Amino acid sequence: xxxxxxxxxxxxxxxxxxxxxxxxxxxxxxxxxxxxxxxxxxxxxxxxxxxxxxxxxxxxxxxxxxxxxxxxxxx
Amino acid sequence: xxxxxxxxxxxxxxxxxxxxxxxxxxxxxxxxxxxxxxxxxxxxxxxxxxxxxxxxxxxxxxxxxxxxxxxxxxxxxxxxxxxxxxxxxxxxxxxxxxxxxxxxxxxxxxxxxxxxxxxxxxxxxxxxxxxxxxxxxxxxxxxxxxxxxxxxxxxxxxxxxxxxxxxxxxxxxxxxxxxxxxxxxxxxxxxxxxxxxxxxxxxxxxxxxxxxxxxxxxxxxxxxxxxxxxxxxxxxxxxxxxxxxxxxxxxxxxxxxxxxxxxxxxxxxxxxxxxxxxxxxxxxxxxxxxxxxxxxxxxxxxxxxxxxxxxxxxxxxxxxxxxxxxxxxxxxxxxxxxxxxxxxxxxxxxxxxxxxxxxxxxxxxxxxxxxxxxxxxxxxxxxxxxxxxxxxxxxxxxxxxxxxxxxxxxxxxxxxxxxxxxxxxxxxxxxxxxxxxxxxxxxxxxxxxxxxxxxxxxxxxxxxxxxxxxxxxxxxxxxxxxxxxxxxxxxxxxxxxxxxxxxxxxxxxxxxxxxxxx
Numbered sequence: 001x002x003x004x005x006x007x008x009x010x011x012x013x014x015x016x017x018x019x020x021x022x023x024x025x026x027x028x029x030x031x032x033x034x035x036x037x038x039x040x041x042x043x044x045x046x047x048x049x050x051x052x053x054x055x056x057x058x059x060x061x062x063x064x065x066x067x068x069x070x071x072x073x074x075x
Numbered sequence: 076x077x078x079x080x081x082x083x084x085x086x087x088x089x090x091x092x093x094x095x096x097x098x099x100x101x102x103x104x105x106x107x108x109x110x111x112x113x114x115x116x117x118x119x120x121x122x123x124x125x126x127x128x129x130x131x132x133x134x135x136x137x138x139x140x141x142x143x144x145x146x147x148x149x150x151x152x153x154x155x156x157x158x159x160x161x162x163x164x165x166x167x168x169x170x171x172x173x174x175x176x177x178x179x180x181x182x183x184x185x186x187x188x189x190x191x192x193x194x195x196x197x198x199x200x201x202x203x204x205x206x207x208x209x210x211x212x213x214x215x216x217x218x219x220x221x222x223x224x225x226x227x228x229x230x231x232x233x234x235x236x237x238x239x240x241x242x243x244x245x246x247x248x249x250x251x252x253x254x255x256x257x258x259x260x261x262x263x264x265x266x267x268x269x270x271x272x273x274x275x276x277x278x279x280x281x282x283x284x285x286x287x288x289x290x291x292x293x294x295x296x297x298x299x300x301x302x303x304x305x306x307x308x309x310x311x312x313x314x315x316x317x318x319x320x321x322x323x324x325x326x327x328x329x330x331x332x333x334x335x336x337x338x339x340x341x342x343x344x345x346x347x348x349x350x351x352x353x354x355x356x357x358x359x360x361x362x363x364x365x366x367x368x369x370x371x372x373x374x375x376x377x378x379x380x381x382x383x384x385x386x387x388x389x390x391x392x393x394x395x396x397x398x399x400x401x402x403x404x405x406x407x408x409x410x411x412x413x414x415x416x417x418x419x420x421x422x423x424x425x426x427x428x429x430x431x432x433x434x435x436x437x438x439x440x441x442x443x444x445x446x447x448x449x450x451x452x453x454x455x456x457x458x459x460x461x462x463x464x465x466x467x468x469x470x471x472x473x474x475x476x477x478x479x480x481x482x483x484x485x486x487x488x489x490x491x492x493x494x495x496x497x498x499x500x501x502x503x504x505x506x507x508x509x510x511x512x513x514x515x516x517x518x519x520x521x522x523x524x525x526x527x528x529x530x531x532x533x534x535x536x537x538x539x540x541x542x543x544x545x546x547x548x549x550x551x552x553x554x555x556x557x558x559x560x561x562x563x564x565x566x567x568x569x570x571x572x573x574x575x576x577x578x579x580x581x582x583x584x585x586x587x588x589x590x591x592x593x
Contacts, residue, residue: 011571024304031307031333036541036572051310051337059307 004066007040017062024056047072077228079254082292083109083148090295098300101141108145114208115149117215122203125222130230134178136160136187139279146182154222156231159280162187170195172236172244175453228252234452235282235382246452247382256445257385258289260409271296274321276330281578282382283355286325309334313343323350327579328358335362336523340369354378356580361399361517379405383476388412388442389490400517400557404489412446416482421466426484435484437493443475500529505561515557524573528587537590538564541573
């Protein structure tokens with residue numbers, strides 16, 4: 001989780017993601033940020049995120065992103 | 076025909092129950108769109124009165140939705156012209172626009188009422204809530220007719236503000252005749268008809284949307300507004316396009332690149348899509364080739380032009396194949412629009428090819444004819460600098476538009492874009508076009524997006540890219556295959572995500588100022 005937040009802060013400095021219930025709806029993650037974030041997550045966690053997983057449900061909250069990473073690591 | 080409202084009325088007659096425009100939640104049939112526009116027109120006439128001999132600006136401040144179009148047409152019905160304001164723009168920035176515009180009214184909705192009240196209007200200017208429009212049964216037909224009788228085709232329909240290089244926005248005033256001439260070319264050339272379903276990407280305050288809007292209205296097509304958020308989620312984007320049976324898109328290349336960079340056709344298809352048109356920035360050929368491979372039967376066209384020629388003045392329908400590092404031409408003039416090229420001495424550049432370079436000489440592109448806008452609102456100085464007497468005609472008054480774009484002809488007689496005149500740089504004594512550096516980078520398949528900018532103070536060409544990490548040497552070698560040594564970048568920066576401006580185009584201004592700190 002720590003590492004995830006670190007990466008998110010690198011992609012979008014100065015934004016508080018923790019505790020936000022709708023990162024997309026509140027504009028904290030825009031389209032460009034998501035594309036970048038996906039690339040960074042793949043490198044950092046050695047996973048492959050296919051576009052099929054790039055859907056709002058998986059990026060709505062920090063917890064949702066973390067759950068996605070965990071699931072892909074187990075696969 | 077002389078008035079864009081005839082488009083709406085004609086389509087409302089032929090296709091009254093067909094959907095004219097839809098967003099995620101709402102949709103308006105042609106009949107509803109016409110009625111709502113007339114209701115809003117009646118409201119504005121009630122508040123502003125009937126003016127004679129003068130068309131005044133009415134700013135429209137609301138989120139992009141199906142009702143936006145009713146608001147625009149409502150303003151036209153009231154005998155005024157509309158100015159679409161980006162609802163996310165800060166108040167101070169809107170007021171910079173309003174200093175030149177002095178709108179007589181701001182048309183807004185409940186959600187933006189507080190913001191609207193903070194804006195600087197003309198003396199006596201009012202804020203009008205769209206929700207106050209009367210019901211269809213209370214449309215003031217006699218007043219609408221009275222206003223209509225006085226309208227002519229050189230009256231403005233809208234003004235669109237573009238950021239000037241000095242930071243002060245300029246509002247290009249576009250008339251009925253401009254829109255009608257332009258729309259006639261667009262619908263004829265791309266076969267837009269009542270079966271067309273547009274997937275609209277560009278904001279309504281950006282000139283590209285004019286093509287979507289008026290070619291739809293004129294032909295009874297359906298305009299589907301694609302929510303901006305879907306461009307974050309390519310699979311959802313494609314699902315939406317299929318669900319709404321979108322068959323025609325006219326997007327900025329950055330938006331098309333999202334689907335290409337994710338290689339989305341591995342995951343989904345776009346069976347309805349038949350026409351893929353783009354403009355606004357250079358389309359990277361490698362990403363275009365990906366689209367063509369996956370939609371081999373679709374029409375692809377590269378459109379080129381400024382807001383000052385309504386939207387477009389030249390176009391190229393892709394009819395041959397291009398290598399990934401070969402730039403696309405911008406083609407030839409649209410029907411009923413004429414373009415010509417003048418060199419620095421003011422002499423006409425002909426398509427004659429220099430055998431050494433494979434291209435003609437280069438020069439600045441000029442456009443003339445009915446697509447050329449009326450000028451910049453409330454800015455005589457800028458108007459006179461860009462809308463000038465045709466240098467080739469000293470016999471009678473004829474204004475033409477100096478585009479500020481440098482172009483040349485290729486061996487096919489097609490125009491090829493070089494760069495903005497202001498972007499052409501002098502580096503180590505050579506004249507350099509940064510666009511050529513970017514095109515050359517097409518050879519490097521791991522690059523998703525790139526921009527070459529010039530730090531004039533330090534005399535350095537800066538190459539910024541997003542994508543897989545390369546050694547600087549790999550990049551220099553890749554670019555060096557196509558451009559001479561003096562055009563090679565001095566600084567290479569890999570960026571996590573390319574910054575985009577509000578229209579969705581790569582933000583070069585920001586990159587030039589910030590490349591050292593990213």
